[in-house]
Each structure stands twice: as C-alpha cells, then as structure tokens.
Amino acid sequence: MRSILPITTVCTAIVAIWYLGAVFLNAQWERDQAERAGTEISWAQILPATMAQERPMLPAPHQVAIEIWETTVEKRITSNRSLIYHGWITLSATLLGFAMGVCLGILLAVGIVHNRAMDLSVMPWVIASQTIPILAVAPMIIVVLYNIGIAGLIAKASISAYLSFFPVVVGMVKGLRSPDRMQLDLMRTYNASAWKVFWKLRWPSSLPYLFTSLKIAIAIALVGAIIGELPTGAQGGFGSRMLNGSYNGQVLIIWSALIGAAVCAGLMVGIIGLVQRVVLRRMGIAR
Amino acid sequence: MMWIVLALGLWVGGWALNVWLARRNTGTAALVVPVIFGVALLFLWEGLVRGLDVPLVILPAPSAIWTTLTASIPTLWADFVQTVLKSVVPGYIMGCGTAFLTAIAIDRSPFLQRGLLPIGNLAAALPIIGIAPIMVMWFGFDWQSKAAVVVVMCFFPMLVNTMEGLQASEKMQRDLMRTYAAGYGQTLLKLRLPAAAPFIFNGLKICTTLALIGAIVAEFFGTPIVGMGFRISTEIGRMALDMVWAEIAVAALTGSLFYGLIALAERAVTFWHPSIRI
Numbered sequence: 001m002r003s004i005l006p007i008t009t010v011c012t013a014i015v016a017i018w019y020l021g022a023v024f025l026n027a028q029w030e031r032d033q034a035e036r037a038g039t040e041i042s043w044a045q046i047l048p049a050t051m052a053q054e055r056p057m058l059p060a061p062h063q064v065a066i067e068i069w070e071t072t073v074e075k076r077i078t079s080n081r082s083l084i085y086h087g088w089i090t091l092s093a094t095l096l097g098f099a100m101g102v103c104l105g106i107l108l109a110v111g112i113v114h115n116r117a118m119d120l121s122v123m124p125w126v127i128a129s130q131t132i133p134i135l136a137v138a139p140m141i142i143v144v145l146y147n148i149g150i151a152g153l154i155a156k157a158s159i160s161a162y163l164s165f166f167p168v169v170v171g172m173v174k175g176l177r178s179p180d181r182m183q184l185d186l187m188r189t190y191n192a193s194a195w196k197v198f199w200k201l202r203w204p205s206s207l208p209y210l211f212t213s214l215k216i217a218i219a220i221a222l223v224g225a226i227i228g229e230l231p232t233g234a235q236g237g238f239g240s241r242m243l244n245g246s247y248n249g250q251v252l253i254i255w256s257a258l259i260g261a262a263v264c265a266g267l268m269v270g271i272i273g274l275v276q277r278v279v280l281r282r283m284g285i286a287r
Numbered sequence: 288m289m290w291i292v293l294a295l296g297l298w299v300g301g302w303a304l305n306v307w308l309a310r311r312n313t314g315t316a317a318l319v320v321p322v323i324f325g326v327a328l329l330f331l332w333e334g335l336v337r338g339l340d341v342p343l344v345i346l347p348a349p350s351a352i353w354t355t356l357t358a359s360i361p362t363l364w365a366d367f368v369q370t371v372l373k374s375v376v377p378g379y380i381m382g383c384g385t386a387f388l389t390a391i392a393i394d395r396s397p398f399l400q401r402g403l404l405p406i407g408n409l410a411a412a413l414p415i416i417g418i419a420p421i422m423v424m425w426f427g428f429d430w431q432s433k434a435a436v437v438v439v440m441c442f443f444p445m446l447v448n449t450m451e452g453l454q455a456s457e458k459m460q461r462d463l464m465r466t467y468a469a470g471y472g473q474t475l476l477k478l479r480l481p482a483a484a485p486f487i488f489n490g491l492k493i494c495t496t497l498a499l500i501g502a503i504v505a506e507f508f509g510t511p512i513v514g515m516g517f518r519i520s521t522e523i524g525r526m527a528l529d530m531v532w533a534e535i536a537v538a539a540l541t542g543s544l545f546y547g548l549i550a551l552a553e554r555a556v557t558f559w560h561p562s563i564r565i
Contacts, residue, residue, distance in 0.1 A: 006402030074555040117309035120317060128543060135500045140531050143523050147345050219412040226414055230507055246420030246508055249324035269412050
C-alpha cells in the first residue's frame, strides 16, 4: 500500500512529460503552417493548437483517451472500427497460441527431466534458440502456413505458441528439478513409482516456476500475435491496425492500438498473478 | 522415397547413438550429443524436403539455403551492416547505458525506486515493439528510427535488472563497508556494483535478443532498400524463401554470437560468482 504514492507520482510525471513532448514535437508543424500562411504565431496560440492536431507527431494523452473512448464504447462491438473487435481478434489468437505453447512446453519439460538423452540433445538447442530473433521470422511463418492452406487464427496462434513455449520449457525444467536430494530420497524410501514421484513431488514443487514462466509466456504470446498480424493486412487485430495507421499516417489509431495492446498485456499478466496467488496459497507454498 | 527412408534411418541412428552416449555419462557426451542431434535434424529436414518434393515456397532444403547464402554474401553483408552495426549496436549501447545510469541516479531515492520498479516491471511485459511505426514516423526511414526502437526496448528490462542488482548486496556487507568509513561512492564502486554484476549481465543478455528483434521488426514498417527486416519482407513478397532463410540464418548466427560475447564478458567480470566458479 505504501507504494501507491510513489507510483502515482511517477505516473503523473510520465503524463506531464508526455504533454510537454506533445507541445514541443507538434509546435514545429504549427509554425510551418503559420509561415506558409504568412502570419506570426505566438506561444499562446501554439499551445492549444498542439493539443488538437489531426495528425500530430505525438498526440496529447487526452486525444488518445478520446480516440479509445470513441472506438470502444461508442462503436458497436461488431463494427470493424471498434477497438474491442480488433482486440478480440488478437486476444483469441494469443490465448489459443498460449494454451498450445504451454501444453507443448510442459510436455517437453517432462520429457527432458525424465530422459537423459533428450536432456542432453534438446536442452542446448532450446537455450540456443532463445538467442535467435524468432519474432523476425513470424511474417514468413504466416505466409508459409497460408501456402499450405492454414490461414488466420491458427497461423497467428502457432507463432504465439512457438514464442511462448520457450519460457515454459526453461522454467518447468528448472521447476521439476527443484526438489532436492533429500526429498527425492524420501520418495524412494516410500517405494514411490516414477509416476508418483512426478505427481506428488515434482509437479507441486514446479508450480511457482510455472507461474513465473506463464507470465513471461503470455506477454510474449501477445507480441507474437501482434507481429503475426502485420503481413495479413486488412484482416483485423491490433497489429493490422498499427500497420494501417502507419500507412495512412493516422497517428491516433496507432496510439490507441498500442495502448489497447498494453492494457491487454497488463490484464493478462495480472490475471495470471491473481491465479498464482490463489493457487499457491491454497497449496501452502505462498510466500 | 529413398530420401525419406535414408533421412528417417539417419534420424533413428542418431537418436540411438545419443541414447547410448547419454548412458555412458562421460564429460564429452554433453558436447557431442547436441551436435549429433543438430546434424541429424538437418539431415531429416533435407531428406524430407527432397523425398516429399516440398515446393520451395513452403520450405527450402538446407542445401538450397546454403547455396543461396554463399551466393549472396555481398547483399547479406550490406544488410548486416545496416541492421546490426548501424541500428542494433548503437541502440543497444544507448538503451542499456541510459537504463544503467538511470538506475544509479535513482538509487539514492527509495521513493522513486518504489514508484519505478512496478512500472518498469509492467513495461517489460508490454508489447513495446508496437512503437516501431511511431518511431519510423519520428526519425525517418533510416537507421535512426531502428536504433530508437532498440533503445526503448532495451531500457526497461535493463533498468529493472540493474535496480534489483543494486539491492543484492547484503546488509552485513554494507555494514562492513560502513565500519570501514566508506562513503556512498566507494560502497557503490567496491561492493554494490560488483554484487549487482550478475543481475546487470542478465539484463544485458535479455537485451541482446530484444535489440535484434526490435531492429528487424522496425524495418517492416519502412526502410531504405537495405536491411535484414527489409530483405525478409520483400523476399517473402517474391516468394524467394531460400533467401529469407539465408537471412534468418545470418540473424540467428548474429544473435548467438552477440549473446555469446556478453556471456564471455560475464565470465570475465563475475568470475567470483558460484554459478561460474564450479
């Protein structure tokens, strides 16, 4: 609770800097306009004008807020001008891909922990693949999948899955290995089978690691879905909205899509954090 | 058909060899096994592509990619210079540098720290890559806009990691510095920065991949006619997937080398840390 004041201070500072930036970045355009019209323009005239440009360099926060309000509340959800409509397209791909990626990641991690050959051969490549800029490949995967006949949701989801499965594998391998010698020996003295050891010891003790990985995975899954929408063009979603805005110079659309995506990411990470707290507390491992 | 059988046979053979090597449990196995796995994977890919007659527009064979790669080295080098040397490296240095300096600047103010840490953590999870079109609009099509994206992408992970690292030294150790009558600067230089080094390097490592991704994706939004991201998007448009894969191979190699460089520096600087000292 005591950190509310600092956080609000920092947020206020960010908004203030944003306004200042809007004034300074947009002032040049107003001056150019005035010069072209052959008139002098004073700061008193520039100041309000920079807040209300149609195509500003940097829109003022309230302009973005109004744009978001107009495209979420005042439009019908089914309209393709609605931000919620686009948000849902991105979000559905994100969630599907996230689910696929997490299942794949957990399965792979279980395999790696239980099979030494798999550990030695796969694990270095999983780690090496973290250093590869996979996101840059995303548009190609979309095109390739389109050629095979898979388009739209599944294609985007597969990029999200591909991105989100790495953090899960790395986190889960660490988590499933986290029980120490003593605990494993205890299970052995109980004559527990490998299945029992997994289910009663390894799985519960890996959950804190799993939740940490899930938070990273969902954030990167959203990024993957957005990037995946870049080459599909007009089909909708945050990514295509950003691309359209960038081609047409409609800055407000880019900013509203950006804020919308940020809110989605924040919400999803928050929900996972909430589930984490509830689950870990009920299991008695909450800190 | 021949190719499929051959490839599958090689795959099974490689896997069996790996299982045998893994059971032997020698030190060299840890080095040899991943190599065998990688080579077997490449052969499986080559064999399946040839055997099943997969068209070039879906998946080119590794040999075709290699031919393109060696045939178009001047183009690839120009793209590398534009993307990596002009956008990634300056952006990475500026982004990580400012984040590091910011973390040290707000180190003395617990108020700012409590405010910035949650926001930095949140920002690290946000799809920051979305600012790419805005940066292209602000800084033009050339490398400046890509470097700007890289700066913003690197800033928050680095800031959060450095801030956490600066709090990593223990109270006992700080008290000891106090009994030595060490000032703030001395404590920072001799105790807290070295203690923060593992965290700082963790941030630096995360940023290597982010920086490459940022620069390449930003190029999708507009570039001069050179650069890795530009090449990938235009060659996809021409359905020349072998060139795309060659570019990806270069990007992967660059990413791994960049990461490896930072990891080497980490070993040299944090030689005292338990995870290195083994």
